[in-house]
Amino acid sequence: xxxxxxSEAIAEYxxxxxxLALEGFTHLxxxxxxxxxxxxxxxxxxxxxxxxxxxxxxxxGAGCARALTFSWGGNPGVGSLHRLRxxxxxxxxxxxxxxxxxxxxxxxxxxxxxxxxxxxxxxGSLGTDLPRVNDEIRFVTCPYTGETLTxxxxxxxxxxxxxxxxxxxxxxVLMRGIVGIQKEAALAARILLVTVEEIxxxxxxxMNALVLPxxxxxxxxxxxGGAWPSYAQGHYPRDNAFYQVxxxxxxxxxxxxxxxxxxxxxxxxxADFLRSLEAGSATAEEEAAR
Amino acid sequence: xSETRPWTPDEMMTVAAARLLWDGCVCFxxxxxxSAAANLARHTHAPDIVLVYESGTIGVRxxxxxxxxxxxxxAETATVIVSLPEVFAYWLQGGRIDVGxxxxxxxDRFGNLNSTVIGxxxxxxxxxxxxGGAPEIATHAKRTFVVLKQSxxxxxxxxxxxxxxxxxxxxGGRSRAGAPGAGPRVVITDLGLLRPEPDSEELVxxxxxxxxEVDEIRRATGWPxxxxxxxxxxxxxxxxxxxxxxxxxxxxxxxHSRPAPLPV
Numbered sequence: 001x002x003x004x005x006x007s008e009a010i011a012e013y014x015x016x017x018x019x020l021a022l023e024g025f026t027h028l029x030x031x032x033x034x035x036x037x038x039x040x041x042x043x044x045x046x047x048x049x050x051x052x053x054x055x056x057x058x059x060x061g062a063g064c065a066r067a068l069t070f071s072w073g074g075n076p077g078v079g080s081l082h083r084l085r086x087x088x089x090x091x092x093x094x095x096x097x098x099x100x101x102x103x104x105x106x107x108x109x110x111x112x113x114x115x116x117x118x119x120x121x122x123x124g125s126l127g128t129d130l131p132r133v134n135d136e137i138r139f140v141t142c143p144y145t146g147e148t149l150t151x152x153x154x155x156x157x158x159x160x161x162x163x164x165x166x167x168x169x170x171x172x173v174l175m176r177g178i179v180g181i182q183k184e185a186a187l188a189a190r191i192l193l194v195t196v197e198e199i200x201x202x203x204x205x206x207m208n209a210l211v212l213p214x215x216x217x218x219x220x221x222x223x224x225g226g227a228w229p230s231y232a233q234g235h236y237p238r239d240n241a242f243y244q245v246x247x248x249x250x251x252x253x254x255x256x257x258x259x260x261x262x263x264x265x266x267x268x269x270x271a272d273f274l275r276s277l278e279a280g281s282a283t284a285e286e287e288a289a290r
Numbered sequence: 291x292s293e294t295r296p297w298t299p300d301e302m303m304t305v306a307a308a309r310l311l312w313d314g315c316v317c318f319x320x321x322x323x324x325s326a327a328a329n330l331a332r333h334t335h336a337p338d339i340v341l342v343y344e345s346g347t348i349g350v351r352x353x354x355x356x357x358x359x360x361x362x363x364x365a366e367t368a369t370v371i372v373s374l375p376e377v378f379a380y381w382l383q384g385g386r387i388d389v390g391x392x393x394x395x396x397x398d399r400f401g402n403l404n405s406t407v408i409g410x411x412x413x414x415x416x417x418x419x420x421x422g423g424a425p426e427i428a429t430h431a432k433r434t435f436v437v438l439k440q441s442x443x444x445x446x447x448x449x450x451x452x453x454x455x456x457x458x459x460x461x462g463g464r465s466r467a468g469a470p471g472a473g474p475r476v477v478i479t480d481l482g483l484l485r486p487e488p489d490s491e492e493l494v495x496x497x498x499x500x501x502x503e504v505d506e507i508r509r510a511t512g513w514p515x516x517x518x519x520x521x522x523x524x525x526x527x528x529x530x531x532x533x534x535x536x537x538x539x540x541x542x543x544x545x546h547s548r549p550a551p552l553p554v
Contacts, residue, residue, distance in 0.1 A: 072423075128421075178347065
């Protein structure tokens, strides 16, 4: 397992047109990796993520995506993801094909991918219109009871990218706190890239902790603060104020583009990105909200 | 509402929802008003209520309300944190949730809900966040409480999209389809409470808030709303309820408006 800089890892493993999952349920969202993908100008990606959150709002608005598979697409506790909505409602900056599930179905799809099964199964989507708009949601008859159960095809991303608190020198990765779908997304993928807050000699993992062993990790990158404005339990809190500020920044195409140009495209890496935020606001919307 | 009262419609809704929860009940909570109601209940009559958030945080006791479903506050105060496949498969589908809270953009007279899209799905007028945990909460929670402000735009004769099922077309449709939970037992609005009528399972007006007239509630409903045999009046919020709720909101507002230090 090599330790690479984030820009090396993205350059080496992320290609145009791939199916890509950046996971982390509210917690440990790999923002730095998303920004690096934007910097390197990847296109035509099929993005997969249960909650697209700000990271996919930014990548979609920056023109990286042709398709999105998801299960809840809002700014949690705040409102809409305006760039996602603009892509779906108006095709800006490019048309976006969407495939949507409910959380339970998407969790089952990742679990099936990790377990090398063709589909995941649940008692789901009863009485809903979801199967009408997503023809991948289908039904089987239980061979034991005869009842009808819902199926979803396995999710097998080309690349999954996660953020964790800690790795050791061999590349074993420790995550703690809300672990969401991390393990399933990791083991469902062909390539697994992980960014971490710190790299240490001894992982110090408690028994039964969530550890991804080095031999399932393709590359580790040391990116402190790499989950901001989401959070890393034990390192820094979720920046709820920024999630609210984002509503104003992302509402208009122009202020969004200016923010991305200044803070993401105008910086060389994540440390530079964080410095640019500390130095000041790129948009009037951000300034007003701060 | 015709006259000024010392509480807001949101506060009345939150208090009305909190009172429906009981001590020890296991409650699957969404963000926003349900989260405020569940925590108000915990701070008043239901200290041992078990709050489950879909981020896999079980038995949480937050000091401030979370902005997102997965704030650190939830993880830090949880009895146990489980993964997403586990929270949906073992805890929700496993039948361990007494009450699931649901909100939506639209509801029909049988408590079916839309949180996906306004207008045509392929050419939406407004794209909403989508399903999240709602369809399976609606299916598997032993009962659901729906929280939704009442207007002809939200209480509609026909949904643009069915995201989560209530009673289907009523008249036993839900149980014939094999849904394990009992469905929406109550709808808490800013004007009163709706409950399903026994046989038809159509939602009817069961209670109104003080000084809200039945006609006003009918006008705020997009179908001909019928009333239960007797329409109760919900007692207004007590001073204690208002004090605790406002304190909780004030702590929350302060916590969420404070920019977190950048991790540099």
